[in-house]
Every structure is written in structure tokens, then in C-alpha cells.
Amino acid sequence: MSAGKNKINLSVDAVVFGYDKDTGISLTLIRRKNPPFKDAWALPGGLVKYAETLEAAVHRELREETSLEVNYLEQLYTYGHPDRDPRNRVVSVAYYGLIRQSQFQLHADSDASEARWFNIAQLPDLAFDHQKIVDTAILRLKNKITYEPIGFELLDQKFPFIQLLTLYEVIRGKKLDRRNFKKKFLQLGILEELPEKHSSGKGRPGTMYQFKKKAYFDLKEKGMVFEV
Amino acid sequence: MSAGKNKINLSVDAVVFGYDKDTGISLTLIRRKNPPFKDAWALPGGLVKYAETLEAAVHRELREETSLEVNYLEQLYTYGHPDRDPRNRVVSVAYYGLIRQSQFQLHADSDASEARWFNIAQLPDLAFDHQKIVDTAILRLKNKITYEPIGFELLDQKFPFIQLLTLYEVIRGKKLDRRNFKKKFLQLGILEELPEKHSSGKGRPGTMYQFKKKAYFDLKEKGMVFEV
DNA sequence: GCAAAAGTGTTCCTTTTACACCCATGC
DNA sequence: GCATGGGTGTAAAAGGAACACTTTTGC
Numbered sequence: 001m002s003a004g005k006n007k008i009n010l011s012v013d014a015v016v017f018g019y020d021k022d023t024g025i026s027l028t029l030i031r032r033k034n035p036p037f038k039d040a041w042a043l044p045g046g047l048v049k050y051a052e053t054l055e056a057a058v059h060r061e062l063r064e065e066t067s068l069e070v071n072y073l074e075q076l077y078t079y080g081h082p083d084r085d086p087r088n089r090v091v092s093v094a095y096y097g098l099i100r101q102s103q104f105q106l107h108a109d110s111d112a113s114e115a116r117w118f119n120i121a122q123l124p125d126l127a128f129d130h131q132k133i134v135d136t137a138i139l140r141l142k143n144k145i146t147y148e149p150i151g152f153e154l155l156d157q158k159f160p161f162i163q164l165l166t167l168y169e170v171i172r173g174k175k176l177d178r179r180n181f182k183k184k185f186l187q188l189g190i191l192e193e194l195p196e197k198h199s200s201g202k203g204r205p206g207t208m209y210q211f212k213k214k215a216y217f218d219l220k221e222k223g224m225v226f227e228v
Numbered sequence: 229m230s231a232g233k234n235k236i237n238l239s240v241d242a243v244v245f246g247y248d249k250d251t252g253i254s255l256t257l258i259r260r261k262n263p264p265f266k267d268a269w270a271l272p273g274g275l276v277k278y279a280e281t282l283e284a285a286v287h288r289e290l291r292e293e294t295s296l297e298v299n300y301l302e303q304l305y306t307y308g309h310p311d312r313d314p315r316n317r318v319v320s321v322a323y324y325g326l327i328r329q330s331q332f333q334l335h336a337d338s339d340a341s342e343a344r345w346f347n348i349a350q351l352p353d354l355a356f357d358h359q360k361i362v363d364t365a366i367l368r369l370k371n372k373i374t375y376e377p378i379g380f381e382l383l384d385q386k387f388p389f390i391q392l393l394t395l396y397e398v399i400r401g402k403k404l405d406r407r408n409f410k411k412k413f414l415q416l417g418i419l420e421e422l423p424e425k426h427s428s429g430k431g432r433p434g435t436m437y438q439f440k441k442k443a444y445f446d447l448k449e450k451g452m453v454f455e456v
Numbered sequence: 457g458c459a460a461a462a463g464t465g466t467t468c469c470t471t472t473t474a475c476a477c478c479c480a481t482g483c
Numbered sequence: 484g485c486a487t488g489g490g491t492g493t494a495a496a497a498g499g500a501a502c503a504c505t506t507t508t509g510c
Contacts, residue, residue, distance in 0.1 A: 006278045007235045010319055050234045050317055054308040078306045078321045080282040089278055091238055091321075093306045162462075179464075180500065197508095203461025204507040390489075407491070408473065425480095431488025432480040 009090040012057045013045030013079075013130065015137035016070055018101030018117060019154035021163055024170050025141075026101065026117040027134065029126070030065050033114070036086050037127035043134070044068075044115070045092065058095050066115040068104060070097035072153040077136055084129045096137040098153035145171055147227050149190060152211040160198040160206035168228065184228060190216040237318040240285045241273030241307075241358065243365035244298055246329030246345060247382035249391055252398050253369075254329065254345040255362065257354070258293050261342070264314050265355030271362070272296075272343070273320065286323045294343040296332060298325035300381040305364055312357045324365040326381035373399050375455050377418060380439040388426040388434035396456065412456060418444040 016028045029041040044065040048057040055073060062068045073095050080091040101117065118124065120138060123131075145151055151167050161182060169176050185191060192212045197205035220226070244256045257269040272293040276285040283301060290296045301323055308319040329345065346352065348366060351359075372378055379395050389410060397404050413419065420440045425433035448454070 008238045008276060008278060010236045010238060048236060048308070048319075050236060051310050053310060054306070054319070075305060077303060078282070080276070080321065082279050082281060091276075091282070093308065093319075160462090177500070177502085178462085179502085182463090183465095184499085199508075200461075202459080202509070204463080206462055388489090405473075405475090406489085407475085410490090411492095412472090427481075428488075430482070430486080432490075434489055 009085075009088060010048045011045055011090050011092045012048055012054055012061060013043040013092050013094045013133060014058050014062055014070075014073075015043060015076065015094065015096040015134055016062065016066075016068060017096065017098050017120075017137075017141060017154065018104065019167060019170075020101045021166060023119060025120045027120060027123075027137075028066050028068060028115055029118055029124070030115045032127055040127040041116075041118070041124045042127035043094075043130045047090075048093075054093050055095075058097075062097075068099060070099050072098040072150060076133070076140060079129055079133060081129070092133075094133045094137070096140060098150060100154065100156055102156060142171055145228075147225075149211065149216060149226055152213075158194060158196070158208045158210050160200075160208055162206055164209070181228070188224075188226065188228075189219065190226075237313075237316060238276045239273055239318050239320040240276055240282055240289060241271040241320050241322045241361060242286050242290055242298075242301075243271060243304065243322065243324040243362055244290065244294075244296060245324065245326050245348075245365070245369060245382065246332065247395060247398075248329045249394060251347060253348045255348060255351075255365075256294050256296060256343055257346055257352070258343045260355055268355040269344075269346070269352045270355035271322075271358045273322075276321075282321050283323075286325075290325075296327060296343075298327050300326040300378060304361070304368060307357055307361060309357070320361075322361045322365070324368060326378060328382065328384055330384060370399055373456075375453075377439065377444060377454055380441075386422060386424070386436045386438050388428075388436055390434055392437070409456075416452075416454065416456075417447065418454075 014028075018026050018028070020026070028044060030044050032038055032040050032042050044062055046057075046061045046065075048054060052060070054075070058073060059070070062070060074097075076094040076096045078091060078093045082089055084090065084092070120134075123134065125131075126134065141150075145168065151164060151171075154167060155163055162178075164185070165176060165178060165181055168181065190212050191209045194208040194210060196208040198208050199205035216226075242256075246254050246256070248254070256272060258272050260266055260268050260270050272290055274285070274289045274293075276282060280288070282303070286301060287298070290298060302325075304322040304324045306319065306321045310317055312318065312320070348362075351362065353359075354362065369378075373396065379392060379399075382395060383391055390406075392413070393404060393406060393409055396409065418440050419437045422436040422438060424436040426436050427433035444454075
């Protein structure tokens with residue numbers, strides 16, 4: 001603590017989004033066990049070790065604090081204001097990640113657990129400048145989903161079309177025309193229609209689809225522009 | 229050197245773009261005076277001081293190493309691979325900036341100077357992972373200019389329309405239709421036509437314009453979407 | 457047979473692209 | 484008066500938005 005007092009600390013923080021067709025977009029927060037901001041909710045994260053990559057640090061912290069394993073992870077922004085941590089100087093590289101929430105109900109709502117999902121519309125007060133980070137992440141998610149097919153990271157591997165539509169509606173925050181959206185999306189040629197049907201219990205069952213990842217990357221390489 | 233050996237160093241690097249209607253897009257590099265990569269060209273940058281913001285560090289380093297003062301500065305990406313610096317762990321927050329090159333001919337091509345403009349099409353081998361940073365910055369510039377009017381940061385305050393067109397052609401790397409481009413741009417309502425004319429020596433002199441910054445921010449606030 | 461949700465096609469309008477002629481200036 | 488570059492408008496094509504009826508299932 002005395003040696004290296006004048007050296008800046010480097011940390012990572014992660015905004016992990018999950019999606020559930022019934023509850024919408026959520027993100028993972030952990031409850032802080034120590035001061036400052038003891039008992040407040042915060043983003044998972046922590047100091048980067050000397051020899052690990054930033055991405056490795058994020059994965060490690062997520063594993064340690066939430067036992068989540070994310071597939072999709074992208075750097076968001078680096079927050080470096082001198083006063084963002086009241087103890088000492090901590091510069092934090094923020095990442096955002098996406099997971100299929102259906103696979104991780106673990107921390108859902110047990111009061112005893114330290115990690116929980118929060119709907120992005122009902123977040124508690126956050127420690128440090130984490131609200132700012134979350135705001136940036138949500139903005140990025142909105143933008144990103146229009147020109148990269150990241151939505152598939154949030155849905156199950158196989159899904160009825162209506163779920164894709166609903167996901168876009170939730171993230172964009174407005175109703176979309178079912179027919180136009182489907183037309184446009186199918187035209188991209190990155191969805192595979194499956195023989196299976198999916199019934200929600202009521203009404204006509206919908207066709208299941210899955211993302212053709214390979215087709216997408218092939219097309220992307222040829223200069224195809226994704227935009228929805 | 230022995231104390232804090234296990235703490236990560238934090239630096240900033242800056243990709244400063246300049247534009248000249250005759251020579252195109254350039255960026256500033258400095259020649260390294262010390263190992264590693266002694267005598268190689270590198271981006272201006274250096275370690276962040278304990279109590280300064282990241283932006284302040286960038287401005288300071290630019291002042292010290294190139295005597296440039298940039299108005300437009302934006303965070304680009306943070307590079308943190310453990311091996312990016314052969315000496316020890318240095319995580320670097322990269323920024324990119326824009327300036328009116330016409331105001332800074334200082335370091336233009338004096339062989340004795342340590343800072344120089346290089347056309348982005350003819351860059352020398354760069355130290356560290358700086359080529360990667362530059363690639364990202366160029367990509368960002370191309371993207372950004374289509375949905376934010378950052379071009380005005382590169383042009384003189386008053387400019388004939390043709391220069392705006394040429395700037396976009398250079399950055400996009402392809403010819404644009406003069407009439408369609410002008411129509412689209414003027415429709416945005418963020419350009420002010422000036423009474424002055426500008427002659428290139430030959431042909432009919434062109435009308436001068438200037439960017440209506442206030443009008444732009446007012447419109448932006450009302451939700452207007454800039455896209456060219 | 458009725459309620460609920462999925463499937464499908466056409467028209468209209470807006471935006472984008474393509475394109476050609478006249479005008480002001482310097483020499 | 485001719486070469487050079489700047490200014491302007493229109494028509495065709497493409498893309499996006501709006502919109503209604505039929506089909507399949509559960510009860």
C-alpha cells in the first residue's frame with residue numbers, strides 16, 4: 001500500500017446483458033461487501049493482474065463474482081476520472097457482454113445471493129460511476145444491434161421469429177411492423193428455417209429459426225452490410 | 229523500478245489527423261529517442277500522471293512532443309495486451325484527434341524536427357502496436373464522418389463547398405456526385421452561405437460556407453439525425 | 457366455432473441515384 | 484473566345500413504410 005502509492009490502478013468492469021422474453025433486458029449486478037459503497041450494487045469487476053489480458057481479467061472477475069461465462073464480450077469505454085474511486089486512482093476499462101439468460105437463472109432472485117439480475121428499467125443506485133457506464137452500455141447495445149446481428153447472443157439457439165421481433169422492439173423501445181421486419185431480416189439470408197414449430201400455448205404455432213453464423217461471416221467478408 | 233514492479237503502467241497515445249486539400253489526410257508521428265524502437269516512428273503519447281485525467285494527459289503529451297493543440301479529441305480504444313511493450317506491462321488508452329493542418333505547418337518536413345506529418349497512405353513502420361491503433365483510428369474516422377459532422381474540424385472555418393466534397397471523397401476513398409452531395413448536405417441546414425467567393429485561380433469562383441455549430445447542436449437536441 | 461397468434465403480398469411514398477446544360481471567371 | 488471549374492433541376496429506380504386478410508392451432 002505504501003510502495004506504488006503513486007501508480008495508477010487498472011481495473012475492468014463488465015456490463016452483462018441478458019434477455020428473457022417475459023422480463024426483457026436485464027443486467028448483472030453484485031452487492032459490494034466492503035467500503036466504499038458497502039452494500040451498494042455495482043458492476044462485476046476488479047483489478048487487472050500484471051500478466052493477464054484485459055479480456056481475461058473480465059472473464060476471471062465474472063467467474064469469481066457471478067459464475068457467469070459470457071461468449072460475447074466487447075470493449076466499451078475506459079473511465080479514468082481521478083475522483084471516480086474515493087480511495088485512490090483507479091482507471092477502469094469497461095466491457096459489455098451478452099448471454100442467454102435462460103441458461104443462467106442461478107442468481108435470479110435469491111435474497112441471500114450476492115449477484116442478481118436487474119431489469120434495465122429498474123436499476124438500483126449504483127456504486128462509483130457505474131450508472132454512467134451502464135448508460136453508455138445501453139446506448140451501445142441499441143446502436144450495435146442495428147448493424148451487427150448480436151441479438152442472437154441473447155436468444156436461445158433456436159427461436160420462433162416472434163421472439164427476434166420482440167427483442168428488437170424491446171431494445172429499440174418501439175413497435176416494429178411484423179411483416180416488414182420479417183421481410184427485411186429474411187432477405188439478409190442469415191437465418192435458417194427449421195422444420196420445428198413452437199407453440200406459445202395459444203394461437204398458431206410459429207416456425208423456429210436459427211442463426212446461420214457461417215453464412216453471416218461469409219457474407220460479411222464479401223462486403224454485405226447488415227442493417228435492420 | 230523495483231517498487232511497484234508488479235503494477236501496470238497506464239499510458240495514452242494519440243492519433244492526430246490533419247487534412248490539407250492538396251496532400252490529403254495525414255497524421256502526426258514522433259521519432260523515438262530511446263529504446264525500445266529507438267529512432268522508429270511512433271504515436272505521440274506517454275504515461276498518465278497520478279492525478280490527471282486521461283484527456284489532460286493526451287493534451288499534455290501532445291504539447292510536449294509535438295506542440296499541437298487539438299480541439300476535437302475522442303477516446304478510441306484501450307490496448308492492453310501484456311506483450312505490447314517489451315519492457316513491462318503498459319496499457320494504453322488511445323485517442324484520436326482532428327486539427328486544421330493549415331494552422332500547424334510547424335513540423336511539416338524539417339529533417340531535424342522530431343515530429344512530422346505523414347500521409348496515411350505512406351506511413352513508415354511504427355513502434356509497438358501503433359500500426360494497429362492507427363488502423364482502428366482510420367476506420368473510426370471513416371465511420372464517424374458519416375454520422376457526425378467532424379469534417380469541419382479538419383477544414384478551415386470558411387471553405388468553398390468543393391473542399392468539403394473533396395474531404396469526404398478522400399476519407400471515403402471514392403468519387404461522390406457533386407450535385408447529390410451538395411443537395412443532401414445543404415438540406416441538413418447546418419451550413420451558412422457566405423457572401424464571399426473563393427477562386428482557385430481557374431474557373432468560376434465558388435461560394436464560401438461555414439459550419440453553423442449552434443444550429444447543429446440545436447437540431448441534434450431535437451433528434452435530427454446527421455447522415456451523409 | 458371462436459379467440460389468438462402466425463403467415464403472406466401489394467401499394468404508396470420517400471430517398472437515392474444518375475445524369476446534362478448553363479454560368480462566371482482568368483488568360 | 485476558350486478552357487476551367489461552379490451552379491442548378493429532373494426523371495428513373497430502389498428502398499422503406501403502411502396496411503388487411505387468410506391460416507393454423509387450442510379450447
